[in-house]
Amino acid sequence: MKRSEALTRLLITAAIVGVVGAPLFVWARTPLIHARVAEDGGWSPDVIRAEVGRPLHLRLTSDDVVHGFAVGQMDMPSADILPGRVTDVTLTFDKPGTYTFYCTHWCGLNHWRMRGTIEVGGSRADPQPAPAPVPGKVEVPLYVSLGLDLDAPHTASVIPNDKPSAIRGQQLAANLPISQSPDYYYTHSPYQVFDDLSDTPLTEPQRWDVVAFLWQSNTTEGSLANGKRLYAQNCAACHGENGAGDGVFADQVALNFGSGMSSANNGRPVAFTNAETMLGASPALLQGKILRGGMGTGMPMWGSIFTEGQIWDLVAYLYSFQFEYPTKEAP
Amino acid sequence: MELTRLPFLKSALRSRYPQLAILIVMLAGYVFAILAGLLGTPVGSRNFSIVFVWIAWWAILILIAVPFFGRGWCAVCPIPLSGEWLQRGAVLNPLDKKPKRLNLRWPNLFRNIWLQNVSFLLLALFSSVLLTTPNVTATVLAAMPFAAIGLSLVFERRAFCRYLCPVGGFIGLYSQTAPIELRVKERQVCATCKGKPCYNGSADGYGCPWNVFPGGLTRNTYCGLCMECLRACPRDNIAINLRPFFADLTKPSARLDEAFKAFIMLGSAMIYAGVLLGPWGALKDAAYNVGTGAWFAYAAVFLAIIFILLPGLFSLMVALSPTALPKLGKGRGMRALAALSTPLIPLGLMFWVAFSLSFVLTNASYILASLSDPLGLGWNLFGTANVAWQPMLTSILAPAQTLALVSGLVWAARTAQKAAGEVRVSAIPVVGFCFIVTLIMLWLLL
Numbered sequence: 035m036k037r038s039e040a041l042t043r044l045l046i047t048a049a050i051v052g053v054v055g056a057p058l059f060v061w062a063r064t065p066l067i068h069a070r071v072a073e074d075g076g077w078s079p080d081v082i083r084a085e086v087g088r089p090l091h092l093r094l095t096s097d098d099v100v101h102g103f104a105v106g107q108m109d110m111p112s113a114d115i116l117p118g119r120v121t122d123v124t125l126t127f128d129k130p131g132t133y134t135f136y137c138t139h140w141c142g143l144n145h146w147r148m149r150g151t152i153e154v155g156g157s158r159a160d161p162q163p164a165p166a167p168v169p170g171k172v173e174v175p176l177y178v179s180l181g182l183d184l185d186a187p188h189t190a191s192v193i194p195n196d197k198p199s200a201i202r203g204q205q206l207a208a209n210l211p212i213s214q215s216p217d218y219y220y221t222h223s224p225y226q227v228f229d230d231l232s233d234t235p236l237t238e239p240q241r242w243d244v245v246a247f248l249w250q251s252n253t254t255e256g257s258l259a260n261g262k263r264l265y266a267q268n269c270a271a272c273h274g275e276n277g278a279g280d281g282v283f284a285d286q287v288a289l290n291f292g293s294g295m296s297s298a299n300n301g302r303p304v305a306f307t308n309a310e311t312m313l314g315a316s317p318a319l320l321q322g323k324i325l326r327g328g329m330g331t332g333m334p335m336w337g338s339i340f341t342e343g344q345i346w347d348l349v350a351y352l353y354s355f356q357f358e359y360p361t362k363e364a365p
Numbered sequence: 366m367e368l369t370r371l372p373f374l375k376s377a378l379r380s381r382y383p384q385l386a387i388l389i390v391m392l393a394g395y396v397f398a399i400l401a402g403l404l405g406t407p408v409g410s411r412n413f414s415i416v417f418v419w420i421a422w423w424a425i426l427i428l429i430a431v432p433f434f435g436r437g438w439c440a441v442c443p444i445p446l447s448g449e450w451l452q453r454g455a456v457l458n459p460l461d462k463k464p465k466r467l468n469l470r471w472p473n474l475f476r477n478i479w480l481q482n483v484s485f486l487l488l489a490l491f492s493s494v495l496l497t498t499p500n501v502t503a504t505v506l507a508a509m510p511f512a513a514i515g516l517s518l519v520f521e522r523r524a525f526c527r528y529l530c531p532v533g534g535f536i537g538l539y540s541q542t543a544p545i546e547l548r549v550k551e552r553q554v555c556a557t558c559k560g561k562p563c564y565n566g567s568a569d570g571y572g573c574p575w576n577v578f579p580g581g582l583t584r585n586t587y588c589g590l591c592m593e594c595l596r597a598c599p600r601d602n603i604a605i606n607l608r609p610f611f612a613d614l615t616k617p618s619a620r621l622d623e624a625f626k627a628f629i630m631l632g633s634a635m636i637y638a639g640v641l642l643g644p645w646g647a648l649k650d651a652a653y654n655v656g657t658g659a660w661f662a663y664a665a666v667f668l669a670i671i672f673i674l675l676p677g678l679f680s681l682m683v684a685l686s687p688t689a690l691p692k693l694g695k696g697r698g699m700r701a702l703a704a705l706s707t708p709l710i711p712l713g714l715m716f717w718v719a720f721s722l723s724f725v726l727t728n729a730s731y732i733l734a735s736l737s738d739p740l741g742l743g744w745n746l747f748g749t750a751n752v753a754w755q756p757m758l759t760s761i762l763a764p765a766q767t768l769a770l771v772s773g774l775v776w777a778a779r780t781a782q783k784a785a786g787e788v789r790v791s792a793i794p795v796v797g798f799c800f801i802v803t804l805i806m807l808w809l810l811l
Contacts, residue, residue: 036457036458038457039455039456039457039458042385042456042457043456045389046389046392046456049389049392049393050392050393050396052393053393053396053397053400054396054400057397057400057401057404057740058400058404060740060742061404061740061742064742064743066742066743093743095406095741095743096408097406097407097408098407098408117406117408117410117411118406118408118410118411118412118741119411119738119741119743119750119751120738120741120742120743122743
């Protein structure tokens, strides 16, 4: 073989080996976390390991549509993950445990299934003092300690004709022998309170106004705003922007999970505008439903995502579909 | 004008090294595109294989290479390279002792471009998926060299390029319009040449890989511009000439396979304009969802337009023409129709130019992003990874497309006059057909 032929062959071989080997080498050393709609596999990988106190650098990319990334129970802003682009996220965990990461954008019908876990090992490097008690917070969820059956019917046998007003209720409640304590609020449904007020000289509409005031006095504008944000981000896709159970995925949910859904809403996601069911549900019951999710109904389990405070904010916001609360513009 | 009179150009073409250098770069880019399609992001608009093959390469091919250099792309195409090297047993000059290969003759039944018509249609029917799904593009890109290798080890010369390559068929058809040609200087020299080294090979060059005897070349269609004849010719009788556009079309071909290629390309450009650029979501879904009932319906309509509607309308218009009917005698019908379809070559090329202008200018900004991050690993090599999608030159797009289509129609009409003269029928129905389809294309694009 001529020298020129041999050299040319060598050059070609080197070029091909280089053009194959170099990208393969770089690709193998650049692990990415891929996000796909749940129907196509969700997160890959969906289990990540980390160590307490050691920064965890994640490189995330979407293989289809725009997704979001957030870690449950952590105070972090959601990061957008754009198709074909790489988003860098750095997390540091201060205590061991299993954390849930999830998608924060409505990416598809099974958006809520887009979850993965971060298993954080090691021991807590800097032990924190026990947190101050939070109203309504107990070691086990309230609905558990109350022994509530989350799947039992909870309907109000009497409902108001008009939306009860917290402003009117405030004036009426001044001299009534009724508890405004958080414990009373958490453990009673609006209908139970309405019933407790049956011994008073108030008319039915007035009693509902007092209930509305009691519910308003157990929340804050900040909580309602936070609840509204969480609702829009996580619930409205199914339950609808206005709580009527008519979100963009409602039809598909009814199709897929109709048999497991409440017949009160024709197999569709629960409508928070339904006074019968909402006024028959205590905050503790709603907390339980959000924490646990609706078995076989398509309602996800949010216990690993939301903090307890976030769940109470969300519960407070859900009642705003039934009650008229004063706004800043109101006199 | 003979370009090979320029000493620099002539020596550059006779030497193997400049072409080989380009081929190695092309081969490296081709292999990288396959890798990027398999390893990179599945998001087509951000994947190097999709962006560089279907936007960058396509733009260069249809807007520059084919109209100006004919089969110029074939001269630097990396697909047949490995097979050819294995067939020859060398990457440079011919060996003294040829390696033992089967070197079978390509079957007579397939010595035409029907298989190329089929392979193009196969890709065309799946094009919505092919053009947007990186691993499908990578698979097709990887399959073609393997097919070329297989054919090179069994059959003589470049059987893949000549008879199977899905793009080679239309490149050949449209190369007739290019202002570049490879021809012999003196036919008499070839006639008296002993051994015909340009066809059979010699120590200086391989016998024509495209199975063409340069001495008989009258059209660009099947000359791959590989320059082997230029190297092998002992009498310096091969020239690269500059000539007027559309020069080959003055002598219309009467081959039915080529005529159908013209219909396939014309129809495909119109269907693509509707599917890829049109506002019809259901049509896009049908084209994309391969295997569904909607896709089968789409495929049936696609094939019906190409094989029945367009040729049927064309034949009907020719047959119903009062001047045409009496002259189309027995047995001449198909050949005459094939010859009359020659005007569809410039028309089809301009349809593709107009379609590609829209497609390419709309998507060209993806090139910058994928250049900086070819494997989708979050790189920003040239600072362009985050360039937002932005259609380019939108103000000149519609005028440029209109100009292309009208130019195509004018050229088609002129070609129709010559073709009709050859078969002694009226050109009016052919021009009428070209006019109708141009109006449809204008409506689809604008």
